Amino acid sequence: MELILIIIGAVFVNNIVLSQFLGICPFIGVSGKVNTAIGMSGAVAFVMVIATVVTYLVQILLDKLGIPFMQTVSYILVIAALVQLVEIILKKVSPALYQALGIFLPLITTNCAILGVAILTYQKELDLVSGVVFAFANAVGFGLALVTFSGIREQLDLANVPKGMKGVPVAFIIAGILAMAFMGFANIV
Amino acid sequence: MSKLITVSPSPHIHSGQSVEKLMYGVVIAMMPAMLVSFYFFGLGAIYVTLLSVASCVGFEYLIQKFILKQKPSITDGSAIVTGILLAFNLPSSLPPFIIIVGALLAIGVGKMTFGGLGNNPFNPALVGRVFLLLSFPTRMTKYPLAEGFNTPLLIPTNDNLDAVTGATPLGLVKEGLKNGESITSIFQHNGINYTDFFMGSIGGSLGEIAAFALIIGLVYMLIKKIITWHIPVSIVATIAVFTGILWGFNPESYADPLFHILTGGVLLGAIFMATDYVTSPMNPKGQIYYGIGIGVITVVIRVFGVYPEGVSFAILIMNGFTPLINRYVKPRRFGKIS
Amino acid sequence: MAKKESTFLSMVLTLFLVTLGASAALGYVYELTKDAIADAESAKKSLAVKRVVPEFNNNPTEEFIKIPAETEGDTLYFYVARMNDDTVGYAIETYSKKAFGGLLKLLVGLKPDGTINNVAVLEHKETPGLGTKMTEEKFSSQFPDKNPAKFILKVKKDGGDVDAITASTITSRAYCDAVQRAFSAYTETQTEKGGMK
Amino acid sequence: MLLVIVDTIATLSGLGITAAVVLYFVAQKFKVYEDPRIDEVEEALPAANCGGCGFAGCRNFAESCVKSESFEGLYCPVGGNEVMTNVARILGREAITQDPQVAVLLCNGTCENRPKTSHYDGASTCAITSSVYGGDTGCQFGCLGHGDCVEVCDFDALHMDPVTGLPVVDDSKCTACGACVKACPKNLFELRKRAKNDRKIYVACKNQDKGGIAKKSCSVACIGCSKCFKVCPFEAITMADNLAYIDADKCRLCRKCVTECPTNAIIEIGFPPRKIKTEETAQANPDKTENKSDNNY
Amino acid sequence: MNQWRNFIKGFIKENPVFVLFLGMCPTLGTTSSAINGIGMGLATTFVLVLSNVFISLTARFIPDKVRIPSYIVIIASFVTVVDLIMKAYTNTPGPNGEPSLYDNLGLFIPLIVVNCIVLGRAEAFASKNSVFSSFIDGFGIGLGFTFALFILGSVREILGSGTFLYPALNFKFIKGDGMLAFVLAPGAFLALGYLIAIMNIVKKRFAK
Amino acid sequence: MGGVHPPENKLSTKSNITELPVPKAVIIPLGQHLGVPAKPLVNKGDDVKVGQLIAASEGFVSANIHSSVSGKVLKIDKALDSSGYTRDAIFINVEGDEWEDSIDRSPEIKKEISLSGAEITKKLAEAGIVGLGGATFPSHVKASVPKGKKAEYLIINGVECEPYLTADHMIMLEKPEELLVGIEIIKKALGVSAAIIGIENNKPDAIEKLSDIAGSYSGTTIQALKVQYPQGGEKQLIQAILKREVPSGGLPIDIGAVVFNVGTVYAIYEAIQKNKPLFERVVTVTGKSISKPSNFKVRLGTQVSELIEAAGGLPEDTGKIINGGPMMGKSLASTEIPVVKGSSGILIIKDEESKRKEIKPCIRCSKCVSVCPMGLEPFLLGVLGEKSMFARLEEEKVMDCIECGSCSFTCPSGRPLLDFIRFGKSNVGRIIRSRKQS
Numbered sequence A: 001m002e003l004i005l006i007i008i009g010a011v012f013v014n015n016i017v018l019s020q021f022l023g024i025c026p027f028i029g030v031s032g033k034v035n036t037a038i039g040m041s042g043a044v045a046f047v048m049v050i051a052t053v054v055t056y057l058v059q060i061l062l063d064k065l066g067i068p069f070m071q072t073v074s075y076i077l078v079i080a081a082l083v084q085l086v087e088i089i090l091k092k093v094s095p096a097l098y099q100a101l102g103i104f105l106p107l108i109t110t111n112c113a114i115l116g117v118a119i120l121t122y123q124k125e126l127d128l129v130s131g132v133v134f135a136f137a138n139a140v141g142f143g144l145a146l147v148t149f150s151g152i153r154e155q156l157d158l159a160n161v162p163k164g165m166k167g168v169p170v171a172f173i174i175a176g177i178l179a180m181a182f183m184g185f186a187n188i189v
Numbered sequence B: 001m002s003k004l005i006t007v008s009p010s011p012h013i014h015s016g017q018s019v020e021k022l023m024y025g026v027v028i029a030m031m032p033a034m035l036v037s038f039y040f041f042g043l044g045a046i047y048v049t050l051l052s053v054a055s056c057v058g059f060e061y062l063i064q065k066f067i068l069k070q071k072p073s074i075t076d077g078s079a080i081v082t083g084i085l086l087a088f089n090l091p092s093s094l095p096p097f098i099i100i101v102g103a104l105l106a107i108g109v110g111k112m113t114f115g116g117l118g119n120n121p122f123n124p125a126l127v128g129r130v131f132l133l134l135s136f137p138t139r140m141t142k143y144p145l146a147e148g149f150n151t152p153l154l155i156p157t158n159d160n161l162d163a164v165t166g167a168t169p170l171g172l173v174k175e176g177l178k179n180g181e182s183i184t185s186i187f188q189h190n191g192i193n194y195t196d197f198f199m200g201s202i203g204g205s206l207g208e209i210a211a212f213a214l215i216i217g218l219v220y221m222l223i224k225k226i227i228t229w230h231i232p233v234s235i236v237a238t239i240a241v242f243t244g245i246l247w248g249f250n251p252e253s254y255a256d257p258l259f260h261i262l263t264g265g266v267l268l269g270a271i272f273m274a275t276d277y278v279t280s281p282m283n284p285k286g287q288i289y290y291g292i293g294i295g296v297i298t299v300v301i302r303v304f305g306v307y308p309e310g311v312s313f314a315i316l317i318m319n320g321f322t323p324l325i326n327r328y329v330k331p332r333r334f335g336k337i338s
Numbered sequence C: 001m002a003k004k005e006s007t008f009l010s011m012v013l014t015l016f017l018v019t020l021g022a023s024a025a026l027g028y029v030y031e032l033t034k035d036a037i038a039d040a041e042s043a044k045k046s047l048a049v050k051r052v053v054p055e056f057n058n059n060p061t062e063e064f065i066k067i068p069a070e071t072e073g074d075t076l077y078f079y080v081a082r083m084n085d086d087t088v089g090y091a092i093e094t095y096s097k098k099a100f101g102g103l104l105k106l107l108v109g110l111k112p113d114g115t116i117n118n119v120a121v122l123e124h125k126e127t128p129g130l131g132t133k134m135t136e137e138k139f140s141s142q143f144p145d146k147n148p149a150k151f152i153l154k155v156k157k158d159g160g161d162v163d164a165i166t167a168s169t170i171t172s173r174a175y176c177d178a179v180q181r182a183f184s185a186y187t188e189t190q191t192e193k194g195g196m197k
Numbered sequence D: 001m002l003l004v005i006v007d008t009i010a011t012l013s014g015l016g017i018t019a020a021v022v023l024y025f026v027a028q029k030f031k032v033y034e035d036p037r038i039d040e041v042e043e044a045l046p047a048a049n050c051g052g053c054g055f056a057g058c059r060n061f062a063e064s065c066v067k068s069e070s071f072e073g074l075y076c077p078v079g080g081n082e083v084m085t086n087v088a089r090i091l092g093r094e095a096i097t098q099d100p101q102v103a104v105l106l107c108n109g110t111c112e113n114r115p116k117t118s119h120y121d122g123a124s125t126c127a128i129t130s131s132v133y134g135g136d137t138g139c140q141f142g143c144l145g146h147g148d149c150v151e152v153c154d155f156d157a158l159h160m161d162p163v164t165g166l167p168v169v170d171d172s173k174c175t176a177c178g179a180c181v182k183a184c185p186k187n188l189f190e191l192r193k194r195a196k197n198d199r200k201i202y203v204a205c206k207n208q209d210k211g212g213i214a215k216k217s218c219s220v221a222c223i224g225c226s227k228c229f230k231v232c233p234f235e236a237i238t239m240a241d242n243l244a245y246i247d248a249d250k251c252r253l254c255r256k257c258v259t260e261c262p263t264n265a266i267i268e269i270g271f272p273p274r275k276i277k278t279e280e281t282a283q284a285n286p287d288k289t290e291n292k293s294d295n296n297y
Numbered sequence E: 001m002n003q004w005r006n007f008i009k010g011f012i013k014e015n016p017v018f019v020l021f022l023g024m025c026p027t028l029g030t031t032s033s034a035i036n037g038i039g040m041g042l043a044t045t046f047v048l049v050l051s052n053v054f055i056s057l058t059a060r061f062i063p064d065k066v067r068i069p070s071y072i073v074i075i076a077s078f079v080t081v082v083d084l085i086m087k088a089y090t091n092t093p094g095p096n097g098e099p100s101l102y103d104n105l106g107l108f109i110p111l112i113v114v115n116c117i118v119l120g121r122a123e124a125f126a127s128k129n130s131v132f133s134s135f136i137d138g139f140g141i142g143l144g145f146t147f148a149l150f151i152l153g154s155v156r157e158i159l160g161s162g163t164f165l166y167p168a169l170n171f172k173f174i175k176g177d178g179m180l181a182f183v184l185a186p187g188a189f190l191a192l193g194y195l196i197a198i199m200n201i202v203k204k205r206f207a208k
Numbered sequence F: 001m002g003g004v005h006p007p008e009n010k011l012s013t014k015s016n017i018t019e020l021p022v023p024k025a026v027i028i029p030l031g032q033h034l035g036v037p038a039k040p041l042v043n044k045g046d047d048v049k050v051g052q053l054i055a056a057s058e059g060f061v062s063a064n065i066h067s068s069v070s071g072k073v074l075k076i077d078k079a080l081d082s083s084g085y086t087r088d089a090i091f092i093n094v095e096g097d098e099w100e101d102s103i104d105r106s107p108e109i110k111k112e113i114s115l116s117g118a119e120i121t122k123k124l125a126e127a128g129i130v131g132l133g134g135a136t137f138p139s140h141v142k143a144s145v146p147k148g149k150k151a152e153y154l155i156i157n158g159v160e161c162e163p164y165l166t167a168d169h170m171i172m173l174e175k176p177e178e179l180l181v182g183i184e185i186i187k188k189a190l191g192v193s194a195a196i197i198g199i200e201n202n203k204p205d206a207i208e209k210l211s212d213i214a215g216s217y218s219g220t221t222i223q224a225l226k227v228q229y230p231q232g233g234e235k236q237l238i239q240a241i242l243k244r245e246v247p248s249g250g251l252p253i254d255i256g257a258v259v260f261n262v263g264t265v266y267a268i269y270e271a272i273q274k275n276k277p278l279f280e281r282v283v284t285v286t287g288k289s290i291s292k293p294s295n296f297k298v299r300l301g302t303q304v305s306e307l308i309e310a311a312g313g314l315p316e317d318t319g320k321i322i323n324g325g326p327m328m329g330k331s332l333a334s335t336e337i338p339v340v341k342g343s344s345g346i347l348i349i350k351d352e353e354s355k356r357k358e359i360k361p362c363i364r365c366s367k368c369v370s371v372c373p374m375g376l377e378p379f380l381l382g383v384l385g386e387k388s389m390f391a392r393l394e395e396e397k398v399m400d401c402i403e404c405g406s407c408s409f410t411c412p413s414g415r416p417l418l419d420f421i422r423f424g425k426s427n428v429g430r431i432i433r434s435r436k437q438s
């Protein structure tokens, strides 16, 4: 039950993009096409879960040594290395998967969603299992927002959006209205 | 021959259907509900409706003329529909400023930002209404009591707001449940009865109170072929089933399906707002998925969320999913090789 | 730019040096700011205490008692404020779980006789514009100088003396609930231990 | 104090070194061959991996640069022009040099020259109109005037003249990209060599009908009379399908043909006004002179 | 002169927020008021300037393969420094018990490290330019970022709460509440969307 | 699925088929059918007789062309066709009315079929028979079932769902016996035993008449159909009668059906039993403003203006002249063009009815989706066409569109959907063809 609440909370109520403002750059940047958005969501889910596990372990070390202020540096170092590692391995082991996800990987290093979720997992004092679920749920939330959003943008490509609003501005307006709609889920958990 | 003959590709005849006819058809279908609101909320309702329609049409004209530099198309009636539906979603006790902001959001943000009629991904009236709900929660969750023309035309100040307004039946139930009361006691306590829902003598926003008037509108639109049954029916059926399950599970902490369908904006939303062409899926199958989505989200928000009313949010959220539905749910192609 | 050759050794060495430098510098900055951070943390609390009790000159944040609350097993914290060894008031960190957004944490300042001196909101998740009005004058000014022994800490709807916030009865109830909890705990300590000096 | 610093150093360096070592070995083990130029291009990019270019990261962008033929639609907003020129240099790409050209409209069927015979009432694009019928004038070869060409010109070099109903090329803006040539369903555009002062002489007509029919539908149609063909001293003119065509490479801009043409189908642009003749032509065909003097600069 | 141009480009022409669309998360997440926006902007500027300077000093010695990890570590260190300093000195609550600046910026301070602007500048500019230009560049871009956050924060604060630069200017222009949606998430998106549209127009004017 | 119901306006049902006098001159285009244009066999100055072969088919999918008059060949030159483009045509000046001797001009109905199946097919090719239902597809091609396929049902299209047109209706009323014999002929050619005549419910007299006689022809039945446009579309008709769907990209024969129009059947009857090649056809001339809406039997090559004259002249307020019905017909830029094998009707539309609606943005009402008989999404195909997004168009099955026009007819925003779809189709078609080639 606890886990289900975590999932609903992260996907709908505190959607990572629409209410937490994390991962906005890829949200705006790679949401032009639905297929790209799906690929990106997959890649994020993959990295987010692994990163949360690894940072969880790093955090144990930091706590043991009593140097919590090293969190940012160690997390980002670990995440950067991890992303690169995943990329290298994926390229060799499964070129198909690499084609689908790999091209998004570099973008993910500098995606605040990953680091953000890792830090949130710590701040919420989640245990490892809940942390993984939390990370995955956030990735799903990210994917949900991203794919929905890309659907709308794809449709708008065929519409007559006024010149000044085309592209990024209108993307933000859509995000705003989506965020408004998602406010309806406030406090359901 | 003195004048030139015309050449064009086929077809050379037209059904005669037009955007204007459809939009004014919707306006006619909304008349019963509008009259009921005038009857119960008196001058306040008339004032809210007029101001809302006037500002929607006005903003559309100004934006088209001065910002987008297009030929204004206010005569097509879509802004009027938006104006009336926005008014239908507001309590009759709002100060003018808030109504105007709502209209600006509906038309300016919800519609013209995307290029005007036909291009907007979200229902404009709901964009306006939800923005107001988030921005002015106090005002937007307090409804004048339905006392007919006896209700003086009065816009309460922050101080006497409590005295002249109340909550909707949904709000009362929600609060009661939060306080640990049972459904039966809440109903008794507040004198809730179903005839009132049907006839409209309950607190609420202008358009949501009278089920019978809304249903007349639905029948009119079905006969006139303005809309099809798919969306309204799938929404109502989903809500009935979902709340029915909860109710069967524990009738003391979940209200019955009829209560859920008759109260709040379910009928208003299902009949007039979810059916908005622009923002709903393009084929019957998609429309049914869309309706089911709205139904489920509505109940989730009502039962588990903070808002006593979830239809507006549910429709907006499903508006967001509409492009995906359109992308993946296609009409049955003739001769599809299976 | 002359590019460095990437050999295994140079890579590892560089990373090592960079991390070495970075960590050393960080450790150093941490040491420098450690005290200031701790000060800021405790100042935060004492600032709140200062707002709810009359003037004092001890350090109440260091002088506190934990009181296990009746049911939930949570603890209330009592901070005692003294002026030249005279008790001038208690700041009680209290809570209610009945608030609209869940947990509501208040700091209630009581004078030694039990009258409310002032109340501060420490933590809440109420809706902006509705529940958050509890921090506004109109609502919060009802409480100072009232003695909960006589002033019924319930909203008028429920037969009490408190004017609820418009459209936020739930928050108002929770607020009263939290203050009441603080007051009950206070009376308990008074009767149990015959007062605290 | 010291202990903390030792801990921090140990942790971070430990992490760093582990990362470096692991990465190094994994990279060795899982090596995949790739076009080395991709690396080079990536090198030149800012590595912000911001997605601002519309690609999923710098490497992806680099790959696209290497793979695609041209840089159309490829631009790195962070690096800007400087980076883009570097990328071009790495890939050894340079603009293909060619004689400067300019688009020319081979139709002078203005509303006045070419009366309408029917009225078109359908989707207003030239492509669709031409698929429905020959056109709303007697000439099935001439401009339809819906401006498909204007629509495709990315350089603002084309616009419709509301009076003549024909598109006009702005020579100074035209880059000879050829978009209009492709777009026009009637094939009315031609890319011609630019001459000095943007002078040009060409037959502004594509009507392949026989002389009489052509002349009936449009007063400035080429009737295929071959007079210009005979008068041209440089053999720049060829006749085919009842039409004269002037080869821009051979034409030396002597203007003999222009005066010879009985229907004024040949247009000269960019020349100083003639002394005596112009008045004659002006009377013969006011419209044409207007057209000419318009372009005399 | 050249340095001056280098400095001001971040305001309009290469404004990270309005033009390059980088660092959007802090932009949206921390601009519920003008002061918060400035605070975040300055924190980022601090990191940007220091990392730019430091990287332009050391780039020469860093082998290529570990370039990114090294830069990230350097940047992360400066971020942590900012974090520690802010925790120590900007952690005082407001007069009515409002959350402190540090509390408001919260998660977004550590996230400066993944702000694309910082790494982007390090890579694109600092690693190839002199210390002084890198300093100017970082400062200019940082102030451009701050400027954008300030504008967005102001708009949201004025519309959302009816105050401006509260609590520095303790003044409320409207009775009651503003449009709360602007304080909440949706308002951030909406306001930024329209600001970018306006900036597009402004930029075009500038270009002419 | 889908469909619309435009006002029927069958004005000319009261007027029997009358023969139009032989004109003074005819223009006979060489490309009157779907496929490669025919090659002329006569030269300027040659004398020709009615029914003489004057142009020979060029390849399998092509058709012979016969002279419809007797006289002298004036020239072989370009002539305007209905679309305002010029095409090659044979101009003949009429002198007398001398028919080829082989043609049996007696009125009696000849029932027994002497030719074998293969001979019938050959004869159809010789007689230049093409589908008269609209597409002018050479009938001998349709009658030769490809290897590996088997025809099970012959379906006769007597639907005539286009408003205004009555030519097929009149043939069914006046030549029922001939039709049924014609059906037997095609059955024999195809080797099938079952034939079904589909007729819309709005022609009860035709249904009655044919049912009366059909009893004596075993295997031939009549099926009354719902009145709905485009019930007469080949795929819709097969679906309505056989409950089978022609697969996307496939042909009727893939599901065992072959469809012929009643006009075609009549022409086949005449070709086989009377040895008469296709040189005349029934044309409806109609319109609300026309004083005498009529059904004429017309020699091919007669100018449209003469037909209109015979029906009472061109009214003053004419806005559009349409070759065919209002839903699928082509509007003409001039009346100086000849009647060809595919001309089923000439429709005059008044000025005020000929203007299209002002184009408004699509309001996504999905009405076009619900009327599309092919289950397509016209609104989407329309925008994609407008924006030249051909790859997506192909994905969205634009090639399935039968160009029925129901979508444009319905659209409340007056969007010229079919215009854009046609544009898209022609481009996608080109792309597909070039892909196949490479």
Ligand SMILES: Cc1cc2nc3c(=O)[nH]c(=O)nc-3n(C[C@H](O)[C@H](O)[C@H](O)COP(=O)(O)O)c2cc1C
Pocket (backbone or CB within 6 Å): B137, B141, B167, B171, B174, B175, B306, B307, B308, C100, C101, C126, C127, C128, C130, C131, C132, C164, C165, C166, C167, C168, C169, C170, C171, C172
């Ligand atoms: C979005 C939303 C947020 C709300 N937030 C609060 C809140 O923070 N505190 C509260 O007491 N009531 C809140 N309410 C109102 C309650 O649901 C309930 O209607 C109210 O407390 C009881 O009404 P009354 O105060 O007029 O009796 C909120 C309502 C909505 C729709």
Ligand SMILES: Cc1cc2nc3c(=O)[nH]c(=O)nc-3n(C[C@H](O)[C@H](O)[C@H](O)COP(=O)(O)O)c2cc1C
Pocket (backbone or CB within 6 Å): F034, F131, F133, F134, F135, F136, F137, F141, F142, F143, F146, F233, F234, F235, F251, F252, F253, F258, F259
């Ligand atoms: C390219 C092409 C090839 C065809 N091939 C055959 C065929 O092999 N056999 C057949 O019975 N019909 C064939 N048809 C005829 C069609 O089935 C159909 O009868 C014809 O297109 C006229 O139908 P319509 O008026 O509904 O368009 C072909 C049609 C086309 C366009």
Ligand SMILES: Cc1cc2nc3c(=O)[nH]c(=O)nc-3n(C[C@H](O)[C@H](O)[C@H](O)COP(=O)(O)O)c2cc1C
Pocket (backbone or CB within 6 Å): F130, F131, F132, F133, F134, F135, F136, F137, F157, F158, F159, F160, F161, F162, F168, F230, F231, F232, F233, F234, F235, F259, F260, F261, F262, F264, F265, F328, F402, F403, F404
């Ligand atoms: C939309 C549409 C409507 C049609 N309506 C008719 C019709 O009413 N009657 C008819 O005989 N053919 C009609 N056709 C043509 C038929 O599809 C088909 O081509 C014809 O019946 C085949 O017979 P044919 O080859 O003998 O002409 C229509 C075609 C289309 C695409």
Ligand SMILES: Cc1cc2nc3c(=O)[nH]c(=O)nc-3n(C[C@H](O)[C@H](O)[C@H](O)CO)c2cc1C
Pocket (backbone or CB within 6 Å): B022, B023, B026, B078, B079, B081, B082, B083, B085, B111, B116, B117, B118, B119, B120, B122, B123, B124, B125, B126, B226, B227, B272, B273, B274, B275, B276, B277, B278, B279
């Ligand atoms: C059946 C129907 C329902 C409509 N519902 C709405 C609605 O809920 N909200 C609204 O703003 N406009 C509505 N409109 C009007 C119009 O479609 C709307 O303004 C467009 O979304 C603007 O592009 C409706 C129109 C029709 C025909």
Ligand code: SF4
Pocket (backbone or CB within 6 Å): D105, D126, D142, D143, D144, D145, D146, D147, D148, D149, D150, D167, D183, D184, D185, D186, D187, D188, D189
């Ligand atoms: S030149 Fe060609 S494309 Fe341009 S308007 Fe004329 S017909 Fe259309």
Ligand code: SF4
Pocket (backbone or CB within 6 Å): D102, D103, D152, D153, D154, D155, D156, D157, D158, D169, D173, D174, D175, D176, D177, D178, D179, D180, D181
């Ligand atoms: S489309 Fe290209 S060639 Fe044609 S006018 Fe424009 S720039 Fe010149």
Ligand code: SF4
Pocket (backbone or CB within 6 Å): F371, F372, F373, F374, F375, F376, F377, F378, F381, F400, F401, F402, F403, F404, F405, F406, F407, F408, F418, F421
């Ligand atoms: S898309 Fe084609 S098949 Fe469908 S209604 Fe339109 S014209 Fe008919």
Ligand code: SF4
Pocket (backbone or CB within 6 Å): F361, F362, F363, F364, F365, F366, F367, F368, F369, F378, F379, F382, F410, F411, F412, F413, F414, F415, F417
């Ligand atoms: S019928 Fe017209 S307005 Fe309606 S969806 Fe189709 S194209 Fe759009």
Ligand code: FES
Pocket (backbone or CB within 6 Å): A022, A023, A024, A025, A026, A110, A111, A112, A113, E022, E023, E024, E025, E026, E114, E115, E116
């Ligand atoms: S700042 Fe770029 S993803 Fe958050």
